[in-house]
Amino acid sequence: MKKLASDFSHINGWGVDADPLDVPNYPMKHRTENDNKGMVWERPPQQPELVEILHSNERPSVSAVFGTPNPPSGLSGQLRRFAFKYSESEWTHWLSLLLADRINMIEGIRDDIKRGHFPDFFTELGGHSEWKYNKIGFAKKVLTGIAVTGLLVLLIKGRDDDDSENDSDD
Amino acid sequence: MNFRGPFRVRLDRDKPMPQIEHSGDAIVRVTRSCICGSDLHLYHGLVPDTRIGTTFGHEFIGVVEEIGDAVQNLKVGDNVIVPFNVACGKCVFCEQGLFGNCHESNPQATAVGGIFGYSHTAGGFDGGQAEYVRVPYADVGPTVIPADMDHDDAVLLTDVVPTGYQAAEMGGIKPGDTVVVFGAGPVGIMAAKSAWLFGAGRVIVIDHLEYRLEFVKNYAQCEAYNFRSLEDPVLFIKKTTDWMGADVCIDAVGCEAAGDALQTITGRKLLLQAGSATALHWAINSVKKGGIVSIVGVYGPTGNLIPIGNVVNKGITIRANQASVKRLLPRLIEHVQAGRLNPKGIITHRIPLEEVSDAYHIFSAKLDNCIKPVLIPPSARK
Ligand SMILES: NC(=O)c1ccc[n+]([C@@H]2O[C@H](COP(=O)([O-])OP(=O)(O)OC[C@H]3O[C@@H](n4cnc5c(N)ncnc54)[C@H](O)[C@@H]3O)[C@@H](O)[C@H]2O)c1
Ligand SMILES: [Zn+2]
């Protein structure tokens, strides 16, 4: 150890935490008298449940504190309630939540528009920094965007033309 | 800030002021907050139950503005480091120093403790990428910033430094050991730096972003290699360790690893597994028989493809956790004060909170050689 330390004299603090017994922080299992007794601790006071809080079915009730923003609502909320019928061990639990997140995103856009605010996607996606630091990537994205829109327009127009042909057949 | 869906976050001036909701709460006025690699998992839409309207941010410091009736250890006006874990200090896990595994801070999941601004799967708390934040259990986690400490150092003690340090600690490094760190992000950089404190004999960092490799080589005085030019990083590590493998491998990448098409497609595109486990796969296969794999990279709750058979056959020990910030703070403050760790050296960007959308994009897309961005709210810029 001494010899090694001189090899590493260029590193400030080399080996200072090498001896776990020297370091009260070493993560050994620290047994306490409360081990193996279940949920016996003196619980902190309970935060009042003023909004709907979903809790994992792997615990008897909510924890003493929790976050209250964004309680479940709408269709995504229904799906979240459904998800919490399944344990954390079930794919159904997590995949339902992920699906709920995507639905929630659409609900978010709808709510924005309802409030008279059309989301500024360009800014939200960080478009300004993309333009500033990645002009080539930015240009590629814009060109792809134009190309895709162009194609879509052509396709839709093509279909319209078909439709009008059909119409004239009637 | 306000999350609107994958890759979309925005400034929100209409968020209500947080309130005291429990006698142990404090309200903290944020003076600095960072964006973390963990936030990218939320930002990319990979964490289930990330609700629209959530404010992210688990790495913040600030000034105590208001305290609940039961709070005794803090007073209004204190400058505090707020650990990213919400921990009660009373449950059997907190009692054992496992502050990252508290059982009284997250109703929505038992497998993870409460974390500020980290989705409802981690308790549904709003986070610190904001001007004000509600901090539950204010007597337990928050730690007054020592008068002589730079606040840029302090903000990194909320997560990145303890996480990197605990990654090395869990590696059980013995003097002279070869330690391989996967990932040269802020966490990997701190893990490499900390490995020396435990007496590592050789520290090797693997990533594919040249600018980060260049940085970590100097900052952590270690070796650094690009896995794109190595082709097979496992084979490289075997060869460079005299065909034995590394004593300790650290996964500081987590569920958005690059480098393996199958993992990327099944994990990050199709979501058939909880993200891509490329780095963990390499870690397991690069470690020596009987060696230790230490995981701090974050993975989702479902499951991942990893070579578990090799874990058995090689007799590998796996240690992993969310960092127990509160447990480590006293020692880490000593290290910073003694100059053994220089956290603020990794900050590359200071961005006004109002430009949060761009800050996320810059960090996520790794633009402008970004390593660690810090958001500064208007009140802290005066
Ligand atoms: N356990 C904890 O307490 C805790 C705390 C903080 C962060 N984390 C996790 O640690 C991880 C890293 O965080 P960060 O802030 O440094 O993130 P980051 O995104 O800045 O860094 C990740 C790095 O890994 C690199 N990488 C990608 N694929 C790789 C591979 N196959 N091999 C090697 N390197 C690869 C990337 O290029 C990037 O530089 C994240 O998963 C984060 O969620 C865990
Ligand atoms: Zn973090």
Ligand SMILES: [Zn+2]
């Ligand atoms: Zn606890």
